[in-house]
Amino acid sequence: MFTVAIVADQPVSRAGLEKLASDEAGFRVVAAVATVEELSCQAASYDIVVLDLPTVDVTALDEIAKVGRPLVSSTWDGQPTLLAAIRAGARGCISRFAEQRDVREAMRVLARGGFYLCPRLAGRFQTELSSRRDEDQKGLARREIETLRWIASGFTHAQIATRMGLSEATVNTYAKRIRAKLNVTNKAELTRMAIELGHLPRIQRSSSAA
Known part of the structure; x- marks a missing residue:
């Protein structure tokens, strides 16, 4: 059953x-x-x-x-x-x-x-x-997408490392790659891109737009 x-x-x-x-x-x-x-x-x-x-x-x-x-x-x-x-x-x-x-x-x-x-x-x-729209077009790997979600949701690199079972250095590397691929320089731009690509929770999209 x-x-x-x-x-x-x-x-x-x-x-x-x-x-x-x-x-x-x-x-x-x-x-x-x-x-x-x-x-x-x-x-x-x-x-x-x-x-x-x-x-x-x-x-x-x-x-x-x-x-x-x-x-x-x-x-x-x-x-x-x-x-x-x-x-x-x-x-x-x-x-x-x-x-x-x-x-x-x-x-x-x-x-x-x-x-x-x-x-x-x-x-x-x-x-x-x-x-090849959205994240395919941006070339993000699966773990980079996961990292992007956590960053845009307000978590620190140390907190993300714990949640993903990685070292903080690895998360830092992922974050650098993400910024390079999305051509952004700060967290605000990173969050905006996460929203556009559909990677940010709905409740936080509303908060970000406020």
């Missing part, structure tokens, strides 16, 4: 996803909440976490991936891009307008340990791959 957690901001969507998963043989919904924060408070682990949100923060995805395989349902009209979501830990990406059969198939694929991309998103994904 695979356990499923659902995070959906709209009550109707949340109820619909809960019923869809519960009706599928071999799946059991053990949590259904409105926000990622509510799910985090439960301190549990799941086989699949369905995130049905209008926008998804890559930092939140990074945390969700530690407690279950994230299946992200979004409009995909803004940030993050599909590529950014996948790199942040998404194991499946579906459109909010996906057919029920596609949602069921996505859950089955994730339960088997695979990756699922909704047919509706195939064209968008191909375009992203072809144009």
Whole structure:
């Protein structure tokens, strides 16, 4: 029996996803909440976490991936891009307008340990791959992106080193590379670029814009 957690901001969507998963043989919904924060408070682990949100923060995805395989349902009209979501830990990406059969198939694929991309998103994904937008265009490596998130979130290099399990000297090196690749000279510019690339949590984007 695979356990499923659902995070959906709209009550109707949340109820619909809960019923869809519960009706599928071999799946059991053990949590259904409105926000990622509510799910985090439960301190549990799941086989699949369905995130049905209008926008998804890559930092939140990074945390969700530690407690279950994230299946992200979004409009995909803004940030993050599909590529950014996948790199942040998404194991499946579906459109909010996906057919029920596609949602069921996505859950089955994730339960088997695979990756699922909704047919509706195939064209968008191909375009992203072809144009090499966002972080691809900037040439940031995975660990550099992670470092950028922590720096833009207000952590010191020493704190980042502890969280990433690295030496402070290595974090300093990553920070220098990031500034060079993004062509920025100070933390304010670095934070602005993190926002533009979709690497800063939503709550902090609002604070930065204030």
